[in-house]
Amino acid sequence: MHDEKPLLSVLRGKKTSVRPIWLMRQAGRYLPEYREIRSKATSFLDFCYTPSAAAEVTLQPIRRFGFDAAILFSDILVVPDALGQKVSFESGEGPRLEPIEYPEQLSLLRDSIDLDRLEPVFETIDRVKGALPPQTAFIGFCGAPWTVASYMIAGRGTPDQAPARLFAYRHPEAFEKLIDRLVAASTAYLLRQIDAGVETVQIFDSWAGVLPAGEFDKWVFSPVRKMVRTLKKERPETPIIAFIRGAGTHLIELVEGLGADAYGLETAEDPAWAVRQTAGRAALQGNLDPLALVAGGDALDIEIDSLLEAFSGHRHIFNLGHGILPQTPIEHVERLIARVRSPRI
Ligand code: CP3
Numbered sequence: 001m002h003d004e005k006p007l008l009s010v011l012r013g014k015k016t017s018v019r020p021i022w023l024m025r026q027a028g029r030y031l032p033e034y035r036e037i038r039s040k041a042t043s044f045l046d047f048c049y050t051p052s053a054a055a056e057v058t059l060q061p062i063r064r065f066g067f068d069a070a071i072l073f074s075d076i077l078v079v080p081d082a083l084g085q086k087v088s089f090e091s092g093e094g095p096r097l098e099p100i101e102y103p104e105q106l107s108l109l110r111d112s113i114d115l116d117r118l119e120p121v122f123e124t125i126d127r128v129k130g131a132l133p134p135q136t137a138f139i140g141f142c143g144a145p146w147t148v149a150s151y152m153i154a155g156r157g158t159p160d161q162a163p164a165r166l167f168a169y170r171h172p173e174a175f176e177k178l179i180d181r182l183v184a185a186s187t188a189y190l191l192r193q194i195d196a197g198v199e200t201v202q203i204f205d206s207w208a209g210v211l212p213a214g215e216f217d218k219w220v221f222s223p224v225r226k227m228v229r230t231l232k233k234e235r236p237e238t239p240i241i242a243f244i245r246g247a248g249t250h251l252i253e254l255v256e257g258l259g260a261d262a263y264g265l266e267t268a269e270d271p272a273w274a275v276r277q278t279a280g281r282a283a284l285q286g287n288l289d290p291l292a293l294v295a296g297g298d299a300l301d302i303e304i305d306s307l308l309e310a311f312s313g314h315r316h317i318f319n320l321g322h323g324i325l326p327q328t329p330i331e332h333v334e335r336l337i338a339r340v341r342s343p344r345i
Contacts, residue, residue: 007317021340027073069138078118085152098155125197140198145224165215199239203242225257243266247263288304
């Protein structure tokens with residue numbers, strides 16, 4: 001049954017005649033139908049916790065474009081929320097959390113995740129799974145411990161996650177405890193998502209690329225490997241996509257030791273190099289420049305064709321190198337899908 005879905009086939013090691021495509025942040029502000037529902041919600045978190053609304057916006061890009069996968073509509077910051085940290089989203093400014101400046105403040109958080117608080121997310125999954133077309137895969141997700149911790153410490157987005165990096169240098173033991181707590185919380189959360197009905201999960205480590213090698217090992221590689229090991233042990237049938245953004249040459253050690261089924265590449269990474277390094281051991285996902293999709297025209301066609309060429313013969317999931325931008329014209333998304341799906345010589 002599962003294997004009729006192109007995305008799951010690619011993740012499970014099979015070559016498919018169609019190249020599956022979905023886009024990170026495909027449910028979002030570039031869609032007028034998203035903005036319409038979003039404008040009615042009191043806050044972004046309430047929106048994430050309203051199953052009827054979250055299910056509807058999960059399905060919107062599937063109805064409009066027929067992507068090969070739906071990604072659950074939620075946010076990586078529901079995990080800090082379910083650990084007892086205050087989380088809000090300022091419109092136009094991004095997330096705001098009560099920052100963690102001293103190790104003592106960690107004791108204000110729960111030791112383990114309150115999955116009851118996330119019940120609306122599991123209900124959203126239940127609603128979406130019954131409404132998807134048979135060929136459409138369903139992706140659950142969470143943030144990786146390092147990326148989530150970086151927001152928990154800074155209390156907001158920053159250009160380089162300096163507050164969390166400083167905290168990790170100054171208080172390595174306290175930081176390790178936070179990371180361990182996030183490993184357990186995020187793994188439990190993904191297990192529940194799988195039980196509720198998602199068919200694959202993506203772990204977003206959006207800020208992996210700012211760390212020096214030793215810190216990358218401690219805060220990215222090792223925690224995500226722990227998560228992957230537990231998930232593989234507990235739910236061996238569920239493929240895992242790791243988006244370790246900006247991993248660069250670390251891709252070699254990821255492919256050798258992380259244990260995921262696919263690795264997402266970010267915009268600046270070279271597909272031809274990544275194909276050589278992975279040598280068929282994992283699928284690769286990516287990595288169209290979101291700005292090429294905004295630009296459209298010949299520039300977009302050239303970028304699409306060069307990716308199709310670079311990944312040809314390799315297990316490939318077409319995606320962006322990072323999330324779709326709110327100013328992306330709908331017609332450019334239509335053009336992208338048509339081009340990726342058109343038969344090639
Ligand atoms: O991909 C999807 O369509 C599914 C939903 C999804 C959202 N956020 C919805 C969202 C997913 C998978 C995420 C992941 C996420 N959230 C990440 C990792 C991926 C990445 O982009 O690096 C991160 C770092 C976050 C944290 C976050 N959430 C930030 C920094 C922001 C503000 C920036 C922005 O784009 O506005 C958000 C808000 C957010 N999450 C929006 C959406 C659709 C926009 C808020 C709105 O509609 O008002």
